[in-house]
Amino acid sequence: MRRWLEMFASRQLPRRIALDAGMHALAGLADLLPRMKQRMRTCRLLEDVEYARHGGVVLRLDVLQPVHPGPHPVLIYFHGGGFAIGSKRTHRALAAAYAAQGYLVFNVDYRLAPEHPFPAALQDACAAWLWAADHAQAYGGDVARMGLCGESAGANLALAVTLACCTPRPEPFAAPLFERGLRPALALLYCGFLQASHPERYRRTDVSTFAAGIARDAALSYLGKFASQPQAAQALADPLCVLEAMTLAPGLPPLFIAAGLADPVLADSQRLERTLQRLDSPFTAHYYPGETHAFHVMFWREQAMRCWRDSFAFLQQHLPPQV
DSSP states (O other): OHHHHHHHHTTOOHHHHHHHHHHHHHHHHHTTSHHHHHHHTTEEEEEEEEEEEETTEEEEEEEEEESSOSOEEEEEEEOOSTTTSOOTTTTHHHHHHHHTTTOEEEEEOOOOTTTSOTTHHHHHHHHHHHHHHHHGGGGTEEEEEEEEEEETHHHHHHHHHHHHHHSOOSSTTTHHHHHHTOOOSOEEEESOOOOOSOGGGGOSTTSOHHHHHHHHHHHHHHHGGGSSSOOGGGGGGOHHHHHHTOSSOOOOOOEEEEEETTOTTHHHHHHHHHHHHHHTOOEEEEEETTOOTTGGGOTTSHHHHHHHHHHHHHHHHHSOOOO
16 A cells, blocks of 8 residues: 555556556465466565665565575566556566576566656666676576566666666666676567657557557656657667667677567567667567567466467577576
């Protein structure tokens, strides 16, 4: 209740608060499912580990640690929610799916818009990467084998952190990642909302008014007056556009791209695929007929299960867990 009162005080839209409450309620119900209980038996859950502070705000993540001995490959997970809703709690089931496969998972909370607009979420995502580099070994992780993953807005953050690790950036919160010299082994990007700006691009006949409104709300709360006219300071809010402007391969790790063919933000994944092809950068792209945004969270659907099989195969190829 405190969370939603704070969201109300920060002028969150009522429909967002309702959606956030529904997501948390569903997360609680998911804990009761036999498959979730089985997954959680394969790992230890350490909740609310502090990874950074910003202006008195304590930032926390959950650790899902496989019960068998390491060292384990590491995945850092960023939840979706249009940069405004969702939490590590709402996405625990997804983090647990990786942990059950033998990955040490850091499931990250970050500051949310509009109370904390860009670059707050990305600052936190970068801080989480640096924290993991310093602390993964203490939890049985292999620091040399760390990857990033996220869906929707979380995919945006995962791609932006990947760019910060692989290319020199002027942003003070991004520059230390490149200087650290630790390159992600891979990144998994589900249903990526990879360009936060220019929400007017969703005013199309194949996008519903409701979906276009959500994209507009996300852009305005995250970027404010720069939503339709981003400047250089907002470049990493649009990591896709940063990549599209490149003429030489930036040395990215393999990327896993997954999206439903009925997803309003499908074009972002397709643009990323074309850009990676042009730059001769490693990737694999998977598209799922008839599926809309974040379909992969619906574990009971055949296409969702197919998506998870595809992602586990990608992980097995590029970042296999210890046998």
